[in-house]
Amino acid sequence: MLGDLNREEALSVQQPTRPTAFDVDLLIVGGGINGTGIARDAVGRGLSVLLVEKDDLASHTSSASTKLIHGGLRYLEYREFRLVREALIERERLWRMAPHIIWPLEFVLPQSNSPRPAWLVRLGLFLYDHLGGRERLPATRTVALDRDPVGRGLKPGNPKAFVYSDCWVEDSRLVVLNARDAADRGATILTHTRLVDARRDASGVWRATIADAAGQREVRARALVNAAGPWVADVLGSVPDARRDRGVRLVKGSHIVVPRLYDGPHAFLLQNPDRRVVFAIPYEQHYTLVGTTDEAWQGEPGRAVIDQQETDYLLGTIARYFERPVTQEEIVWRYSGIRPLYDDHAANASAVTRDYVLDLDTGTDGAPMLSVFGGKITTYRKLAEHALQKLSRFFPAVGPAWTADAPLPGGDIADADFERYLTTLQGRYPALPAPLLRRLARAYGTRTERLLGDARTTADLGADLGGGLFTREVDYLSANEWASSAEDILFRRSKLGLHVPADTAARVDAYLAQRLSGSARGD
Incomplete structure (x- = not known):
């Protein structure tokens, strides 16, 4: 393992010697949170794993999140109770697994400008407190913003607010740590390597072609996992006999980073008149992260950038709530990502389900392909467990689930x-x-x-x-x-x-x- 080498040895180690072909149990396409999470789970159960990512790990959706481990309070409004419960249970589990990159964060939810009555918000927070077996995070409390320090920096208005807790995560590092642990356990992780095509052969095995800067290689795999995120449909297009009865809906989420808007370690959940919510979160000591938007996206997933309408929407939210408005010239960084959501035919992008769908296609020859639609960072570990459950019948000797209490690299902190x-x-x-x-x-x-x-x-x-x-x-x-x-x-x-x-x-x-x-x- 690289981590066990001394520094001089480690500096000379890059990827393993480049073989001309691979023969593995699982070929995983996609180096985001779902792909690396599945790779880690699978190799820990005794399967041989090759993961390919056409760019860098977490180079798209998984590094463009709001960087929260949370239940998704607003999903209660859409009656996504199963998803919220699963996410709430995972919050504290992930915190224990990686306390260096995940930690608690308090959220202040002001009732000024709220399109929802206070009783309804409080009811939602009561459910939020009790659905997921909360153990270490504090319960919701009510505060008066005109008397409590958490109100500093806000415009005067209805002083009532609620304070609840979720967790923060360094999202792209979470991806890398899953990949590192997978590699430490024997998986091969190849970045800047793309899937060219894949086909089932007569023996019921996948034959795939992958390519990097040095050329093409062949992979033989007993199962193919399509965890390509926004490119999930593109991967399906590279498989001649793939079933395509599941749809993906691309939704762009954009964020801006501005000079710090207020003092204190807490975040804000801000309600807008259109019933959408925007987070304002302390970021990198000197800044505030503001987002996200929800906009339908029709273009190439890798070319998403924040547009003027989104910028105006986020700046308008700041002006609605905070004493000091921010100009466009003060934005120090902005980023956009494409969420590959399962298409449930919701009327607007904000209402599209954040739940995941795992589609298992065995074709006519029995070689399985599992495609991942949707999902969110908080539930990636459970998604990986469910993925291995679906694939386990093809691998009778596969080991049991194991990741629930296993720390990620560097997370073994007492x-x-x-x-x-x-x-x-x-x-x-x-x-x-x-x-x-x-x-x-x-x-x-x-x-x-x-x-x-x-x-x-x-x-x-x-x-x-x-x-x-x-x-x-x-x-x-x-x-x-x-x-x-x-x-x-x-x-x-x-x-x-x-x-x-x-x-x-x-x-x-x-x-x-x-x-x-x-x-x-x-x-």
């Missing part, structure tokens, strides 16, 4: 107490800056010590490429987390892109190119 672990880490590395240690611990958890190794001062961490990103961390990400570009590192493995100098991206790319060139020469 009692999920991140602050206590951080104190221990600071004691082991007293000469390293406290802010650096906190950032690293939040990203890597207990694997921070693998990254730091015998470092005693920042001089031992290599060159600073900008904003406290040292070459040792870049080496670790390249060797252990499939990072191959500045964008991978600055915006998916971290959000350092919001903090580093303007020339850091170029310096990271130059360093990675130099490192790759040295590996090719055998340096």
